Every structure is written in structure tokens, then in C-alpha cells.
Amino acid sequence: MQFRNILMVLAAASMLPLSACSQSGSGESSSTASDGRDTQAGGSPSAAPGGALTIPEDADPVTKKIYLAENATAACMKKRGFSYTPNPGPTENEASSAIDGADYALAKKYRQKYGFGIYSSAVYPNDPAAPGTSEKGNPNASYRSSLPAAQQKAYDKALGRPARVALDNAESNRPAKGSCIAEANLKVYGPAKSAAEQDRENAKQAERDRQAGQALNGDQQLVLLAQEYASCLRKDGITVSTTQPTSIGEMVKFQVSAQIPADGTLSKEDAMPKLTREIGLALKDLECGKKFRAAYWPKYKKNPYVGGNG
8 A cells, every 4th residue: 555645635634724825815706716616515526527516615715726727627628528527636625624633523533433544545445535545536547548548648638737757847847838727727826927926925925824833832822732732642652742832733643654664555454553553642632632722723724824733
């Protein structure tokens, strides 16, 4: 079982609210926002082959644009004679809320089976709720594989995904001009920013992040609750490497993820005892941090911090 995808999901769960902060300054036109799409509350994204995703009513601006871009890509591919099922990827969902513990009841139910979601995909490879397993059910991968070789090349060209060989080149990472992904991005996000514009935006985000970190780590209520949290963990035999409010909530999770085999592979049989241990640690972490998280998350929403979550 490969664990690279799991780490990406854990990172996504930690950082999703922060991406919203980084793009909060970009407005969304009413024509783009409406775009003829229905919305529904909560739930996981779903779409018929070649159909459009419904956008959750509680979706944040960044998640909403991801849905809109996927829908626009599907519409474009249909015009070019290909099927494309919108696939928003690891957007904020029940798993991320359960992993970070923002919702205590949901987190307890989730962690009782999946822990932090680190080893669970090796034990439950066909369970879509286990982080890291979603790629297997990607309908676009199976559709592309069903095409003849020549049609696969035509599909790739029409879609316009960046070539893997150019990952170190930011300019080459952009989808090819005229491709469906490029057209969808232009429609939803507008023209790409220049390097100077991006640098200015990054500098503003860094300053917002610095101020948010100061607000959270300097909050006396959070400081005291973080110390109580740490004392509880120590009593349960868990090593405490930080009591900083912006870091302690993810500390145990990252201690567990740091023990993933160096080659990133593990059999189901080897993963089962590790998952059992992970579940125990995840539940202890949840109970010890219950009061802390109840105070932290409302304050985090007012001061979203890119460096880490509670």
C-alpha cells in the first residue's frame, strides 16, 4: 500500500481553510457563481458521467470555484467529444473535519475506525471514507484507459493536464492554451497572475498569516488550555513536543505519520496492528484536546493561520 496519497490528504485536511484565506481577495462574478448550477447542503460530491456536480450550500469560496472549474471542464470536454466526470478531489469534507477534530462527535465516530486516517487505507483499501483510497474510483482514469491509444492522446490534449516531466517549472505546470482545463480556469479564476502580482499577493498572505499566528498563540485562554491538553497527553504516555496553540492539535497526528515506512509501502497484515495503535492515540488526543478545540476553532475562523491548525 502506497502512503504518499495519504500524506497529501492529511496535508489537505490541515490546509483547506487556509487556501480560502489566500484567495479571499479575489471576487467572484455573479455570472460565474450562478452558472446554472444547483446546490445542495453537505454530502460528498457526485455527478453522472459527463454531468455536473452539485455545489454544497455550505461550500467556502475556494471549494465553490473548484466545483465550478470541474463543471466547466466537463462541459468543454463534452463539446470535444469526450466524457469527463467532474472530480473536485480532496476538498473539505467529513474526513477533514474528523481528522482535525473540529467537530467532536464526528471526530470520535471517525477516529474509532480510522484513527487519523494514516494506516486505514491499507486496512480498508476499498472503503471510500478512508483517506488515500479515492484515486482508485476516479471515473476519468477508467474512461481514459478504455480508449484506444490514439484517442488517449487526443483526450490528454483536449483536457490539457500539465506534463509530469515539467513539474519543476512553474510556467510549464500551467495547462496548455486552448485545453479544457485552461479554458475552465480562465472562466472561473480569470487571467493568470504575473510573477510580480503573485509575489505581492504572497507577501500580503504572509503578513496576514503572521498576524493570525500572533493572535492565536498570544491568546491567554488558548495558552492555558493548550497546557492542560499537553498535561493530559503526558499522563497517557504521549510525548509532547510543543504546547503552542497553533501546533499542538496536529502534533500527535504528525508523530504517527512520521513512522510510516520510508519506502511508503505496507501490507494489510502489517498495517492492522499499526492502525489499532493509531486509533488509540487518536482517541486519547481527541479527549485530551476536547476543551482546547472547542475554544480554538471559533477563534481560528476569525484568524485563519496557514502554519497549522488546532
